[in-house]
Amino acid sequence: MSSGELFETQAPRPLADRLRPRALDEVLGQDHLIGPDGPIGRMAAHRRVSSTILWGPPGTGKTTIARLLAEISDLAFEPLSAVFSGVADLRKVFERARERRRSGRGTLLFVDEIHRFNRAQQDGFLPYVEDGTVVLVGATTENPSFELNAALLSRCQVLVLKRLDDAALEKLLARAEAEAGRPLPLTAEARASLAALADGDGRYLLNLAEELFSLPSASDGGPVLDTAGLAEVVQRRMPLYDKSQEGHYNLISALHKSLRGSDTDAALYWFARMLAGGEDPEYIARRLLRFAVEDVGLADPQALTQAIAAWNAYERLGSPEGELALAQLVIYLGTAPKSNAAYKAYGAASRSARETGSLMPPMHILNAPTKLMKQLGYSKGYAYDHDAPEAFSGQNYFPETMERQRFYRPVERGFEREIAKRLEYWERLRRERSEGG
Structure with missing residues (x-):
């Protein structure tokens, strides 16, 4: 063992690293992938x-799953981060992979944050993936449909990992306590708050736990923290939300669909989540x-007025007072008829306009500002609706060669x-006057 390796083994390792699973069945919260019938479970079996x-x-x-897959399949594990690596690093990896292949061993290339590689760099993987020089396992927090080349996606299967639920987070805390040899100095309520702070992120949860284990234990006279005490020890984590990426679109979609479904409480929740995320x-x-x-329309014509008023109120009041005006609008729209x-x-009218091209309006509704236009029949036969009974002439206003259409169908x-x-009233009058004429 070299002196460098000796010092490396003696260096302190974070709790999250010490508790990294050593087998697939130790990975928490991803049973849909690593179970016997899951895609990763089947890879491991074969x-x-x-x-x-x-x-x-x-x-x-x-990262853990990628590393374990390399071990299970006896592939050399080559990790890269797209944040810190470039073309030169990739070339070195591909060259080492070629050398291993000549000696009969394969390579698993793990690329963390793969979406951060540009399109040209992603294309650079293709020949090495296609000829088997490397098995590529990429990790991303962003929607691959938006961030990865179609050519690269077509050569990979996309597996979706879930955020860790409360049960998985509790198991992780139990492992941390077993590793530390003592319980976390938390009340039951504070323990639940700790899991909520982690927001489904196991690594972040273990980092928080490690910070708490640095405090004196209860047996040594240290305090057992309640929720308020926990908040003083650890900083509040901002909700996971990228305003320019998929989280942004997911939450606005959730808000919109909750309003459409008249679930006002759910809409308020997603509204608050978006604000909390910045x-x-x-x-x-x-x-x-x-x-x-779009979704309330003329079922409640005041909805448009309320929306403009709430926006104006926010601009006048600013944050945070103006956000109450937007919350009031969320409630109004959620409870409005749809x-x-x-x-x-x-x-429907737009489609019809594209299909019918440049059909002329009927002559009787065209103005005739010149003598020639009058001679040609412009405005001839026009009935002034205000002079007609019920202020309704019933004349045709569609092009003469086009059948009458019904675009608007109120609910x-x-x-x-x-x-x-x-x-219905105007349609009845139209029929009567058409039959009478």
Whole structure:
């Protein structure tokens, strides 16, 4: 053993590293992948690994699983971080992999944060993956559909890791206590708060636990911390939320769909989650304004007014007072009657406009500002609706060669019930005057 290796073995290792699973069945929270019927479980059973992208939140075991797969399949493990590595590092790895292949041994190339490699660098993997020089296992916290090349994705299977649930986090704490030889100095409520702070991240949980184990134990006169005491010892973790990546789109989708489903409480929860994650309230205001016209529409015409008013109130009050105006809007939209009839009507009219091209309006509704236009029949036969009975002439306003269309179909909810009655009334008059004419 060299002096460097000797000192390395004597160096202190973090608790998370000491508790790193040594076998797949020790990995927590990913039974859907590592169980006998899971894709990783099947790889382990056959001792054969295929190129894979491991997609999941931080601290869910991506690096550990990759390392264990290399051991199980007797592949040399070559780890790289896309944050700190470049083309030169990749070339060295591929050259070492070629040398091993000549001697009959394969290589598992593990690339952490693989989404941080640019498109050209990702393309550089392809020939080495295709000819078997390396088995690629990439780890990413971002949606591979958005961040990885289609060519690379087509050569890998994507496996989704779940954030650790409370049961998995509790097992992890039990392992930490067994390793430390003493319980964490926490009340039951504080223990639950500790798990909540971890937000599904096992590594972060163990780092918090290690910080608590540095305190004097209860047997040595140290305090047993309640929730308030725990908050003083560890800093509050910001919720996992990347405003420019998938977390951003997932949460706004959750807010929008909760409102559409009239689940006001769930909508308030996702609204609060976005704010806690640092989202720009004006972005949320814009999306709520869109919801007012897309999903509430004319079922409650005041929804649009309320959305604009709430946005204006936020701009005038600023944060945090203005966020209450947005919360009030979330409640208003969640409890409002819903209709996408206007949204669908506009879509149908747009499709019809594209399909019919440049059809002219009927001559009778065209203005005739010149003598020639009058001679050509412009405005001839136009009936001024205000002079007609019920202020409704019933004339045709579609192009003469186009059949009448019905784009807008109001629902039987909210104010659109009244609109539906008006449309039915005008349609009856239109039929009567058409038959009478």
